[in-house]
Amino acid sequence: MNLDAIREKIGYQPLLLGVVALLASGALAVVSDATGPAIAAAEAKDLRDSLSEVLPVGLADNDFLKDTVEVQKDGKPLTIYRARHGSEMKAVLFKVAERGYAGDIQVLMAVDMDGRTLGVRVLKHTETPGLGDKIEIKKDDWVLDFNGKSLGEPTPEKWGVKKDNGVFDQFAGATITPRAVVKAVKGGLEFFAAHRADITG
C-alpha cells in the first residue's frame, strides 16, 4: 500500500495529529528544561539589577534578595526586600502598582528608615509610547524627582502633579500617567508608615 492510500484512511488522521502533538510537546519539554535555569538566572539578575538601581551604592551589604518578609497589602501578600548594612536595617524595597492610562503601572521603590524615598523606578507599564513612557528612566529622568521625598516633604496636598497644584511635573499630552505614578509612590510611603513594625520586625 503506498503513502497516498494510507493518508486517506480515517484512522490515519487522529494518529497523525496525535504524533504531531506528542512530538511538539516533547520538543517544548526539552527546550523548557534546557532554558529553565538560564531564564530563572536571568530573571533573578533582572530583579537584583532593578533593586540595586533604586538603592544608593554602598548603602547595603547583605543579599537583600534573600532577606524578605511578606506583608498583606490590600488583601494580597507583598514581598518586601530588606537592605541591611551589618545588622542595621537601612532601607526596604517593594513594588507598588497603580492604574495608569492603559493598564497597571508597576513601580519599584526603596524607602529608608525615616520614610524617605531613596529611589523609584517604573518596572512595567503599557502607557502611550512617546507620551506616557517618559516615566521610564531610559526615556526621561522625571522619575528621579521622587528621590528624597517623604510624606512630610512635600506636604500631603502637594503630592500630586503640577496641574493638581502638586510639586511633580506632568508631561505635555499626558497627565494621567504621571498622576498614577505619584499616587503609587505616595501609596507606597503610606503603606510603609502604616506597617513599619511588620516590615522591620
Next chain:
Amino acid sequence: MSDTGTNYGEIVKNGLWEQNVVFAQMLALCPLMAVTTSGTNGLGMGLATTAVLVCANVLVSMIRQVVSAQVRIPVFIVLIATLVTIVDMAMNAWLHELYKVLGLFIALIVVNCAILGRSESFAVKNGVVASAVDGLAMGLGFTGALVLLGLVREFLGSGTLFAQASQLLGPAFAFLEVKVPGYGGALLMILPPGAFAALGFLLAGKRIIDRKLAARESARAAVATA
C-alpha cells in the same frame, strides 16, 4: 515540483515586491499596526518573524508527504505555535537583553496569518530549499514593510529615526539614531489612527509605482510590435 526547476529569482522577487505580505497580500496587518511605532520595533519584529517563517516553511516542507489534506491546518498551527514558543524561551534564556525589548511581540507571531499562509500556499507544495528561500524572501519583504511604516510613523510622530536601535542591535548601531531638532512630533501618528493613515498612503504609493511600471512595460511592448 522538484527543486531543480525552481526559479529562485522569481521567489525572491515575489517575496520582496510582487507578493509582498503587507503591500500585495494585505496579510499580517494586525502585528504590523501594533508594533510599528518606531523603526527599531518594526525591525525587531520583522527579524523575529523572518526566523519563524523560515523554520516553519522548512519543517512544513519536510513533512509535506506525510501530512494529509484533512488535518493539515491543525498540524501546521501546532508546528508554528511550537516554533514560536521555542524561539520565545530560547531568547528569554540566552538573549535576555534583546528579549526585554522584543519579548512582548514574540508571542504575537503565532497569530501572524502570513506564516500559516506561506505554509499553506507554498511550503506544502515545494521542496525544502525553495521553501526556505521563500520564507526568507517573504520575511524580508515583511521586515521591509514594518521598517518603512515604522520609520514613517516615528519620523512624523516623534521626530526621530531608529530611536533606541542600539538597545536592539548593540551600541555599534547608535549611528542609526537620528533626532530631528526642534520637532516634537505629531502624536496622532504614534497612535493607532496614524498606523491606518500611514499604511493607506504607503499602499497608494505602491499602487502608483506598479501602474507606472505596467505603463512602461506596455509602452515597450507596443514599440516591439510596431
